[in-house]
Amino acid sequence: MELVPHHRLQVVADVGALRMDVALAFAAPWTVIFGPSGSGKSSLLRAMCGLLPGAQVSFERRDADEWTAVEELRTAQRKLGYAPQQAALFPHLNVRKNVGFATAQRPKGRAAWKRAEAVVEGALELFALGDLEDRMPRELSGGESQRVNLARAFVVPGARLMLLDEPFSGVDRKQRDAMLPKMKSWLAELDLPVISVTHDVDEALLLGAEVVRLELGQVVAQGPAAEVLAEERVRMLANLG
Template identity: 45%
Template sequence: MPEPIPHLSCEIRHRLGNLDIDVAFELTHSWTVLFGPSGSGKSTILRAIAGLAKPQHAKIVLRTANSTQTVADTAARINLPPHRRNVRWAAQRPALFPHMTVRENLQYATEIRNADSGQALDLALERFHLTKFADSKPANLSGGEQQRVSVARAAIAANGRPLLLDEPFTGLDAPLRDALLTDLKAWLAVSKTAVLSVTHDIAEAFHLNAEVIKLHEGRIVQQGVAVEVLAEERARLLSQLSDRPSLSSP
């Protein structure tokens, strides 16, 4: 079988404070996770791909079914602004239109102007567990609810373009997080939208059955399937849980 064509090729060298980021990778899987402790460069890499950070050296190429786009190439003096990059992004802090309801925020993303727009939006609201918030404005939502709207809007707008998610569901309880990730993954599969997300949550990476790029101090130490790359972290976590003293009844 021929090798799959990567949907994202990325080389970044960048100094940020005391951190030297030096990474090069290609992505062919439908969902890839940047995994590592705080300060390892995960979010900076995502921001560089989105065009929100300008590395000292970068060569970043995005591919969809219909196009190939070099969004950054230091040697060729290419550095496209974020709005011209063929990628969609949801940051840690949601940036919703405050004067719009949840439904209107999602409507803006869909850019649907036909008779089926209401049905399409109802499906999106249901899939992202937002139906009961449809007529609420962002100020009336919790931080976690706002983040879910932000992720939903980015996912809807992606429609086959690479999607970047920076810790999309941090802070949610595990059952809701897993349900949202399952529904999000199913939604994106329909449009063949590839995802690069950031997390430091082992359970999230395993639940997604994702490819994992493991980072440490700005370097890639391993890339592969979650069960292999995160085997040590998983064993360490299970050991810590088993070593906890059990609570006995008085």
């Protein structure tokens, strides 16, 4: 069955020496943008966030049967959960406050505040951060920082899309494999689609129902992970031979 896209994206931009020209429709609950370093993966996510100056961007979100032009909204109003590649934790806030950053912005009454606290609590548990909640970012390892980065993206109230840039960099495989089913069920419960970026074939296979393969700023393949990455494997084998 053909899925109806939840977001559509067109980006034409010059990123450094790279000419990016991409048109994509995202329909799968989890789409992986896969490609080597310098292929423009992170720039695509930044374009969706409104953080790519000088780019021509058309980015639409399906609301019921209407398409909303997200590119016309200010960055803060785009309803995105976002975990950037560099963890970018707020150095003056402890782990709990970092995770709860998005929820603490508009506390409307005691009940809303309690609900927000419960969401933060859930995210701390999901990413195994309970014991670290009072630590400051400078006291965290790379993997721990990355988990805080992910948890912070997961609690954005009213988010409509999750953007995860190399979400498991620095996180060990065992921990990743333990977190992933819980992450998926959290997202499924909220009916929240994900677009993540990786250069790791294993990660793409593990995650992706749908894979977009990006090379030098162009989409060279899009489809089910097994299909797109099978071609990739064949090509790798041919190169080896």
